[in-house]
Amino acid sequence: MATVMAMSSFAGAAVFPAGRFGARSLPALGRRAFVVRAQTEKPSTPAPKPSPSIWDALAFSGPAPERINGRLAMVGFVTALAVEAGRGDGLLSQLGSSTGQAWFVYTVAVLSVASLVPLLQGESAEGRAGAIMNANAELWNGRFAMLGLVALAATEILTGAPFVNI
DSSP states (O other), rough: OOOHHHEEEEEEEEEEETTSSSSGOOOOOOOOOOOOOOOOOOOOOHHHHOOOOHHTTTSSTOOOOOOOOHHHHHHHHHHHHHHHHHHHHHHHHHHSHHHHHHHHHHHHHHHHHEEEEEETOOOOOTTTTTTSSOOHHHHHHHHHHHHHHHHHHHHHHHSSSSSSSO
């Protein structure tokens, strides 16, 4: 038994058996034809963010300055305490020696480049964050290390002796 399917603008789709009603009994005004086209959709991938320029990364409100300063402060605070404990030299005497200045310049150069390269490639610290060590924790640790360096220098200036007295 054959069926006829038509689309009317008023009634929607209607299916009539061909035996009872002929195709002529359908209203001629509202006939429409459907065309179905199948296309494969390309998977939507997010557009890669453009890599920031060096000046965008180093801007005052950019991602690099506080992060680089914090990383340098963390390394400097631990190193200053280790040298004080090992040799008895205070923070200010370490900075006054030529060896201390050379290590300072070398550390600044290496950590700055190591911090800038991922930023210039479009990566962010938030994207690499883990459960415990996240980007926010790194910023706070860096801030406390900066305060620690200031406290070490202030203690040495006020007391005239290194913080760690062995």
